[in-house]
Amino acid sequence: MSEEGRYNHMGSAGGNTSQDVTYRPKPEVRVQMENGRKRCRWTYCGGCHLDASLKGCQTFSWHRTFDNCRVKDILNETPSPFKPALCFVNLEKLNMAYSTQLSSVCRKKFFILLIYVVVALIFLSGYVYYTHLSKNYPLNQMQIISPVKASQRNLEVMERNKVSQIIQRVILNVSTSTQTLDPNTYLNINLYDYIINEPDKCKDQNPFLIFLISTIAKEVEQRQVIRKTWANGAKDGITIMHLFMLGFENQADSKLILSESQKYHDIIQKDFKEAYNNLTFKTLMGMEWISSYCPQSKYVMKTDSDMFVNTEYLLEMLQPNLPSKQDFFTGAIAKDPVPHRWKESKWYVPYSVYPESHYPDFCSGTGYLLSGDLAPKILKSSYKIKYLHLEDVYVAICLKKEGIEITAPPTNNLFNVDRVPFSPCGYYNLITSHRMPPSLILQYWQNMQEHKGQCSRNGLTF
Numbered sequence: 001m002s003e004e005g006r007y008n009h010m011g012s013a014g015g016n017t018s019q020d021v022t023y024r025p026k027p028e029v030r031v032q033m034e035n036g037r038k039r040c041r042w043t044y045c046g047g048c049h050l051d052a053s054l055k056g057c058q059t060f061s062w063h064r065t066f067d068n069c070r071v072k073d074i075l076n077e078t079p080s081p082f083k084p085a086l087c088f089v090n091l092e093k094l095n096m097a098y099s100t101q102l103s104s105v106c107r108k109k110f111f112i113l114l115i116y117v118v119v120a121l122i123f124l125s126g127y128v129y130y131t132h133l134s135k136n137y138p139l140n141q142m143q144i145i146s147p148v149k150a151s152q153r154n155l156e157v158m159e160r161n162k163v164s165q166i167i168q169r170v171i172l173n174v175s176t177s178t179q180t181l182d183p184n185t186y187l188n189i190n191l192y193d194y195i196i197n198e199p200d201k202c203k204d205q206n207p208f209l210i211f212l213i214s215t216i217a218k219e220v221e222q223r224q225v226i227r228k229t230w231a232n233g234a235k236d237g238i239t240i241m242h243l244f245m246l247g248f249e250n251q252a253d254s255k256l257i258l259s260e261s262q263k264y265h266d267i268i269q270k271d272f273k274e275a276y277n278n279l280t281f282k283t284l285m286g287m288e289w290i291s292s293y294c295p296q297s298k299y300v301m302k303t304d305s306d307m308f309v310n311t312e313y314l315l316e317m318l319q320p321n322l323p324s325k326q327d328f329f330t331g332a333i334a335k336d337p338v339p340h341r342w343k344e345s346k347w348y349v350p351y352s353v354y355p356e357s358h359y360p361d362f363c364s365g366t367g368y369l370l371s372g373d374l375a376p377k378i379l380k381s382s383y384k385i386k387y388l389h390l391e392d393v394y395v396a397i398c399l400k401k402e403g404i405e406i407t408a409p410p411t412n413n414l415f416n417v418d419r420v421p422f423s424p425c426g427y428y429n430l431i432t433s434h435r436m437p438p439s440l441i442l443q444y445w446q447n448m449q450e451h452k453g454q455c456s457r458n459g460l461t462f
Contacts, residue, residue, distance in 0.1 A: 185387045189270070189284040189379070195248060196261045196269040201241065202294035208320055210297045210372075211242040212286035214365075215305040216274055217253035220260070222305040225438040227264065229445040230309045238320050240311065241297075242266055243289065245282045247274035276346075279365070280391040284382055290375035298324040300375060303367040308433040308441050310448075314369075317410075317431075317461050328371035329399060330407040330462065331363030332415035332432075337393070347390060354388060361406055362396030364417045367432040369462075377402045410460040424448055425455035 211231055215223060223244055231242035246257060246269040261267040268289055272281040283302060290300055299318060303309060337359040340347045370378075381398035388394040399406065409415060413430060420426065420433040422444055427433070428451075436444075 186383060186385070187280065187284065187387045188383060189281065189288050192270040192272050192281070192285075194268065195254070195271050196246075196258065196267050197289075198243065198265055198268060199293050201243075201265070202296065205239055206296045207239045207241045207294065207298070209238070209240045209299045209301065209311075209315065209318070210290065210294060211240070211309070212283075212290075212300060212302045213242060213244050213305055214279065214282050214302070215244045215246060217246060217249050217257050219305050220256070221438045222441075223260075225442050226305065227266070229441055230311045235312060235315055238315055240315075241294075243268050243286070244305070245269075245286050247272045247278060247282060249274045277389040280387065280389055280394045283365070283391045283395060284379065287375045287379045287382075290372065291379050295372065295376065297372040299328075299369060300372055301367065301369045302365070303432065304365070304434075306434065306436050307367055308427070308436045308444055309367065310427060310431050313429065313457070314431050316457065319461055325371045325462070326373050327404050328407055328462070329363065329368065329374060329404060330370075330409050330415075331368030332366065332412075332417050333406060333408060334359075334362050334364065337362065349388070349390065353386075359393050360396045360400045362392050363406060364415070365392035365395075366417050366434045367415055368392070368395075374399075374404065377404070407462070410462065411458075414460075422447075424451035428455040429458050 213223075213226065213231070226242070231240070234240060244267045246267065248254065248269065248271050257267060257269065261269075268285065270281070270285050272278055272285075286300075286302060290297060298320075301309070301314070338357070339349045339354055339359060341351070342348065378395060378398045381401045382394075385394070385397055385401060388397070396406070413420075415432050416430060417434050419435045420430060422440075424447055427444060427448055433444075
């Protein structure tokens with residue numbers, strides 16, 4: 001019952017406003033049984049005094065206990081100052097007082113609830129922290145460690161946290177492989193984040209040639225051999241660089257790749273899914289990296305991790321002492337190529353993805369060479385060309401859109417899509433050989449170093 005319901009309303013009184021009502025204070029009664037007799041305790045407010053909090057008597061009250069509950073006895077025994085009197089009260093003030101009291105109660109309850117929530121969150125945070133600490137550092141394995149070991153452990157924890165963040169990001173992007181067969185999909189490689197990047201690799205130098213090498217996480221030996229052989233630093237004072245390009249596979253591989261990157265600083269990786277059908281992602285990542293971080297590079301060669309590259313001969317043919325070429329693109333050219341329409345083929349492309357009867361002429365993705373100015377042009381065209389998982393064909397379509405014609409190499413045996421039988425002088429006059437395991441790359445390269453000066457060049461240039 002509301003506070004107003006505690007009084008007998010008698011209607012408006014003359015001379016008062018419409019908001020004034022009359023009331024008589026009602027007694028409060030408690031009935032109890034003593035020795036089989038009903039006893040009543042009556043309490044009256046004195047006169048017309050009301051407590052500001054509307055709780056009853058203000059400054060004085062009167063009560064008495066009767067052996068019975070007859071009203072006559074109460075009225076006869078009630079002292080005259082406390083006789084029920086006719087009083088006036090302003091309802092507007094009464095409502096305001098009631099509202100003030102209600103708001104105060106609500107605020108009090110809200111702050112009490114807030115304190116409970118904060119305390120609960122503190123306990124929850126402590127529990128989560130304790131659980132994480134126990135999981136990573138079991139009590140039976142904890143020991144006092146030196147500041148040096150402590151800093152190493154901190155680095156390990158930071159790396160572990162970084163990998164966890166990477167995994168969470170990639171989980172949100174895992175459906176990339178399903179995009180490759182969507183004929184209405186346009187690939188914007190900028191929408192994918194770098195997991196590993198080398199933004200300062202070209203900061204203090206202008207490389208003449210950069211190798212973009214497509215690889216996967218498990219090819220550790222291949223990358224190590226390539227670092228020791230054909231991608232090993234400057235040649236005769238000419239600056240060359242290399243970058244291994246990867247997508248994301250799994251947590252275990254990501255830890256290994258991150259450690260390898262911190263040692264060699266020659267890996268770039270974005271958070272698209274590692275898959276054969278996503279090779280175009282990888283190539284466009286390389287073009288985007290060149291455009292953003294090394295636009296001053298003179299030449300770029302995109303190749304694979306199972307390739308042998310005769311870097312010395314490649315540099316001779318590019319003639320570093322001459323001005324660099326523009327709009328230059330060359331490699332092992334496929335002439336008038338026809339799309340594969342049977343579904344069992346590795347290179348199957350349905351009509352819904354590519355309806356034309358022929359692809360434009362393209363250079364095999366095993367190894368093609370381009371001038372540095374083409375990287376941003378290929379990247380720009382990719383925003384307007386529907387996705388195709390055959391990266392070498394896709395690059396050719398981008399070139400066609402930009403009006404760039406492929407340059408035929410001086411001879412057909414420079415860029416090879418298969419493994420060429422080895423002879424020191426034969427390899428001395430080629431640029432690439434395909435399907436090479438790491439052991440053969442190292443063996444052939446060492447053999448060529450031993451026979452250097454015993455073979456003559458064929459004198460070709462681009």
